[in-house]
Amino acid sequence: MTTDSLSAGDDPRRLLLDIRTLTSRVRRDQRLTYVALLVLAAVTFAAIPFDWLFMTVHCDGSGCTFARRGMLYYWPPALLLAYAAIAVSYVRAARARGLGARVLPYAITGAVTAVVFAAAYTAAAAYFPTHPPFGGGPLPFWWIVLDRLIAPWGLIGLALLVLARLERNVALLLFTLGYLVLMLLVSPTTDDTNLPGWAVPSFMSGASMQLPWSMTPSQLIIGAALLTAGIAFxxxxxSQQ
Amino acid sequence: MTADTDTPDPTGHPATGLDEVVHQRIRLGILAIAHEARRVEFGYLRTHLDLTAGNLSKHLSVLETAGLVDIEKGYQGKRARTWITLTTAGNTALAEEISHLKTLIARIETTTEDR
Structure with missing residues (x-):
């Protein structure tokens, strides 16, 4: 190897190309995208039984209302643990390859989203029972989209955008955009599904109730999307290795 | 060594602003990898720059003397490992080198078009 400061290989274009090649190689070696997606898929699937077990049901003469308390009990700690696990996995894998990791901003974003979700959910649970939005009438679509965006699955998508930026990962960016479209705009609403109820014991209601299946398909779809992407990545x- | 090139003459040729320490393919590669990786292990550099341990050590020594990298030696289990981190001066030097290279390319392309 030459130690001269200027040589035939020091053509500026060649040097810049070398820098780009080396840095993109480092980024590829630092990535552990599939682990992040698989952990988030596992967390999403694990949420489903929590949703059922911690559902509160209030019935009166006009019918029954369901409150998904499991969302608050499960998701904030689950998200914090998931992002901690992802960060540790990234750091360990990068260190084993002889590199530092650039996952910390992603983990911090994820942790912040967990706190934002918990605060938003608590505020909504305290305010909306006495002040129903839009006078208790039908909700506009933009409201449903906003509601989904600050739900755990929407916040997972926002944090994935940060990861795609950190990793300069175009494939992850494309997946995340598709995921957000699926989650925000395509995923069925509670009213779209006419699935039968299912008798399950609810810890919160203290009795076996006919609880609706309707919120489960969207969670299954989101979990399946994350799982499929994790396997693909x-x-x-x-194949790259 | 780097101080002379911190304020290149803006009216001069872009090549006069190039830092002799940084403007070398291998050392530039070390700085680029260390910048992207936050910190990088000796073995990773040796493999990806296709160098012998001795040759890499010489380049690292030049960069360390110029204050562009910090070298930290330690153990991971029983295995000795050497980690390289870019200093603030190293970050600045890398950014300036890339800027000078882009200016040089622009100058070359302008000159070629004029002909």
């Missing part, structure tokens, strides 16, 4: 990584 894992296979792509193996």
């Amino acid at each position: 894992s296979r792509a990584r193996r």
Whole structure:
């Protein structure tokens, strides 16, 4: 190897190309995208039974209302643990390859979203029972989209955008945009699904109730999207190696 | 060594602003990898820059003497490992080198078009 400061290989274009090649190689070696997606998929699937078990049901003469308390009990700690696990995995894998990790801003964003969700959910649970939005009438679509955006699955998507930026990962960016479209605009609403009720014991209501299936399909769809992407990123990584 | 090139003559040729320490393919590669990786292990640099341990050590020594990298030696389990981190001066030097290279390319392209 030459130690001269100027040589035939020091053409400025060649040097810049070398820098780009080396830095993109480092970024590829630092990535552990599939682990992040698989952890988030696991957390999403694990939320489903919590949703059922911690659902509160209030019935009166006009019918029954369901409150998903499991959202508050499960998601904030689950998200914090998930982002901690993802950060530790990234750091360990990068260190094993002889590199530092650039996952910290993602983990911090994820942790902040967990706190934002908990605060928003608590505020909504305290305010809306006595002040129903839009006078208790039908909700506009933008409201439903906003509601989904600050739900755990929407916040997972926002944090994934940060990860895609950190990793300069175009494939992850495209997936995340598709995921957000699916989650915000396509995923069925509670009213769209006419699935039968299912008798399950609810810890909060203290009795076996006919609880609606309707909120489960969207969680299954979101979990399946994350799981599929995780497997795809894992296979792509193996083929690159 | 780097101080002379911190304020290149803006009216001069862009090549006069190039830092002799940084404007070298291998050392530039070390700085680029260390910048992107936050910190990088000796073995990773040796593998990806395709160098012998001795040659890499010489380049690292030049960069360390110029204050562009910090070198930290330690153990991971029983295995000795050497970690390289870019200093603030190293970050600045890398950014300036890239800026000078882009200016040089622009100058070359302008000159070629004029002909």
